[in-house]
Amino acid sequence: MRKVPVLDSTIQKTHEWLKDITDGLGFPNQAAAFAALRATLHALRHRLPLEQAAQLGAQLPMLIRGLYYEGWDPTREPNRIRHQHEFFDLVRAELKERELRDPRRITRIVFAVLAKHLSPGEKEKVLLTLPEELRELWVSDPKKMAVNDIMAKNVTWVAPDLSLQDAAKKMRELDIGCLPVSKDNRLIGMITDRDIACRAVADGGDPVKTMTAEAMSQGVTYCFEDQDVIEAADLMKQNQIRRLLVLNRQNQMVGMLSLGDLGLHAPHELTGEVVEAAARRPA
Numbered sequence: 001m002r003k004v005p006v007l008d009s010t011i012q013k014t015h016e017w018l019k020d021i022t023d024g025l026g027f028p029n030q031a032a033a034f035a036a037l038r039a040t041l042h043a044l045r046h047r048l049p050l051e052q053a054a055q056l057g058a059q060l061p062m063l064i065r066g067l068y069y070e071g072w073d074p075t076r077e078p079n080r081i082r083h084q085h086e087f088f089d090l091v092r093a094e095l096k097e098r099e100l101r102d103p104r105r106i107t108r109i110v111f112a113v114l115a116k117h118l119s120p121g122e123k124e125k126v127l128l129t130l131p132e133e134l135r136e137l138w139v140s141d142p143k144k145m146a147v148n149d150i151m152a153k154n155v156t157w158v159a160p161d162l163s164l165q166d167a168a169k170k171m172r173e174l175d176i177g178c179l180p181v182s183k184d185n186r187l188i189g190m191i192t193d194r195d196i197a198c199r200a201v202a203d204g205g206d207p208v209k210t211m212t213a214e215a216m217s218q219g220v221t222y223c224f225e226d227q228d229v230i231e232a233a234d235l236m237k238q239n240q241i242r243r244l245l246v247l248n249r250q251n252q253m254v255g256m257l258s259l260g261d262l263g264l265h266a267p268h269e270l271t272g273e274v275v276e277a278a279a280r281r282p283a
Helices: 005-025 030-047 050-059 062-069 084-094 103-117 120-129 132-138 164-174 193-203 229-239 259-265 268-279
Strands: 178-183 186-192 222-224 243-247 253-258
Touching (some): 005 030, 005 103, 030 084, 030 103, 050 062, 084 103, 084 132, 103 132, 120 132, 164 193, 178 253, 186 243, 222 229, 229 243, 229 259, 229 268, 259 268
Parallel strands (some): 222 243
Antiparallel strands (some): 178 186
16 A cells, blocks of 8 residues: 555654653553643633634644544634633543543643644744733643652651650651651661661660660662652652652752652652552561
8 A cells, every 4th residue: 555645744743742742741651642632732722712723723733633623613712711720620621531630730741742843933823822821831841840849848857866765756746657867967767667666666675775776777768859750759669668758969858758749740640650569568
């Protein structure tokens, strides 16, 4: 069968667009990328004036153009929404993929792909028709989110010469099961409620006289604040942990990344993998 060059070209371009979206999402699921692209394009189409909506459609690869025009009613008045949360509601209304729980992040990813592939002139025309709040969504690069952007920054740590009794009291006060151990603002270990029970109390140690340094775990897993959230989540999955200490490049503790932080900001699929891995950790 003789090949049709225009079809080969549009298929290749469509794959390029979907790959850019899957890279942004952080997991290789083309169905999810397709759903994200469809939902965002339809929300954008509903917001643009008729002439501008048609001009944008003409800029899209042929296969994506068909997706863009799916269900379009050219007699319908454009939606006059002015705020980001209203736009996110439009995107959310069309999402069905279980991985796609964050319309804000999805919108930024798709807008970044549009900005990459549209001509500068067409991008400028689209931006001029949007209110300021929606224009802001095109500015930042959503593909990478630094750990520093989502981590908890008020980290409580204990000194190595603190008694296990006082460490346990601190855990009870904060309703947590572990505390980083620091000396001269440098991470040297981690003390957990399990460490206290199994390494001290079970062997007859006196929690009042035994110091944290004697029972703490060493070789603690950590990441750096400027690392990508996806990389940090992979570390948590590999090590089957629910919390990850965060250091700056001077090896000083600056934060803690938890499963809760990932649940709010990381791809749903990846967060689920971390949860499953942590659940398999031997007791």
